[in-house]
Amino acid sequence: MTLLRAEAVTLGYGRRPVVHDVTLDITEGGVGLIGESGSGKTTLARAFLGLLTPISGNIWYGDQILKNADLRAFRKDVQPVFQAESLDPRMRVGRSVAEALPRNARHRVAELLEQVGLDPTLAARRPHELSGGQRQRVVIARALAVGPRLLILDEPTSALDVTVQARILDLLTGLDTERLLITHNLAVVERLCRTSYVLFAGRVVESGPTGDLLAKPAHPYTRALRDAVPKLGGPPPEARGRTEAVPAATGCAYRLRCPLAAPVCEQPPPLRELDGRHVACHRAQDVPVS
Numbered sequence: 001m002t003l004l005r006a007e008a009v010t011l012g013y014g015r016r017p018v019v020h021d022v023t024l025d026i027t028e029g030g031v032g033l034i035g036e037s038g039s040g041k042t043t044l045a046r047a048f049l050g051l052l053t054p055i056s057g058n059i060w061y062g063d064q065i066l067k068n069a070d071l072r073a074f075r076k077d078v079q080p081v082f083q084a085e086s087l088d089p090r091m092r093v094g095r096s097v098a099e100a101l102p103r104n105a106r107h108r109v110a111e112l113l114e115q116v117g118l119d120p121t122l123a124a125r126r127p128h129e130l131s132g133g134q135r136q137r138v139v140i141a142r143a144l145a146v147g148p149r150l151l152i153l154d155e156p157t158s159a160l161d162v163t164v165q166a167r168i169l170d171l172l173t174g175l176d177t178e179r180l181l182i183t184h185n186l187a188v189v190e191r192l193c194r195t196s197y198v199l200f201a202g203r204v205v206e207s208g209p210t211g212d213l214l215a216k217p218a219h220p221y222t223r224a225l226r227d228a229v230p231k232l233g234g235p236p237p238e239a240r241g242r243t244e245a246v247p248a249a250t251g252c253a254y255r256l257r258c259p260l261a262a263p264v265c266e267q268p269p270p271l272r273e274l275d276g277r278h279v280a281c282h283r284a285q286d287v288p289v290s
């Protein structure tokens with residue numbers, strides 16, 4: 001049984017749904033949520049953290065619906081990793097980590113800092129006296145303090161430069177925890193997540209093994225996302241298949257942007273299995289393979 005699962009979940013703010021009918025299992029080997037700004041990634045993460053109740057559908061924590069579950073156990077099992085800016089600027093970082101520890105375990109600050117690759121003497125500093133990468137490590141140490149089984153990471157490395165990013169990714173891959181990772185960065189997903197889900201306008205348009213999904217996208221939007229990654233010295237990304245999230249109100253939400261759109265796309269696309277993944281596209285067979 002997976003630790004956390006979304007089952008046909010619709011989420012929104014007020015009465016406006018922004019995530020529609022999403023089913024997602026947080027399976028072993030890391031799960032990535034990919035999609036442009038506004039596609040609903042953070043909203044889904046909030047629901048997985050128990051911070052947003054579904055309009056319909058359920059979040060399952062083991063064999064219990066999350067809203068009926070033991071929240072103390074849940075908070076120990078599932079921890080968010082926020083961005084480094086979330087650290088209190090006035091507080092010494094050792095105290096920040098200590099506050100996340102149970103009262104009788106506050107002596108473990110040095111051990112946790114070491115676990116994330118920081119010199120324990122840094123505990124006496126305030127966040128502005130650390131580098132961005134060091135601050136991010138402190139945030140990870142805080143999340144690890146309660147011994148979670150799953151980390152939910154929202155853009156954990158987006159503020160860092162590439163080499164620091166790589167070291168934080170090494171740290172995360174070496175940890176003995178499961179992870180749900182939200183990011184725009186496909187290279188990060190490839191490193192950290194065996195399985196990925198691609199969201200467009202609050203809907204999962206494709207999901208499956210990350211390597212396959214990026215090597216041979218089955219949905220035109222996944223392909224556009226992949227092709228939008230600038231390659232050093234390469235040609236600029238194609239203008240066709242742009243990735244801005246301008247959804248159609250009926251039928252396939254992506255059809256107004258899609259280079260393969262056809263009259264059939266005015267009907268909602270069914271989710272079907274293709275080459276080991278799930279894809280919601282009438283034209284999946286026609287997505288170019290290169």
Ligand SMILES: Nc1ncnc2c1ncn2[C@@H]1O[C@H](COP(=O)(O)OP(=O)(O)OP(=O)(O)O)[C@@H](O)[C@H]1O
Pocket residue numbers: 013018035036037038039040041042043044
């Ligand atoms: N607190 C809120 N109140 C009302 N609408 C919200 C709120 N938070 C997000 N939204 C809306 O919900 C939709 C999804 O937003 P969400 O933050 O989940 O997207 P995202 O994919 O995480 O984007 P980003 O990558 O920019 O963080 C957007 O249309 C956004 O404007």
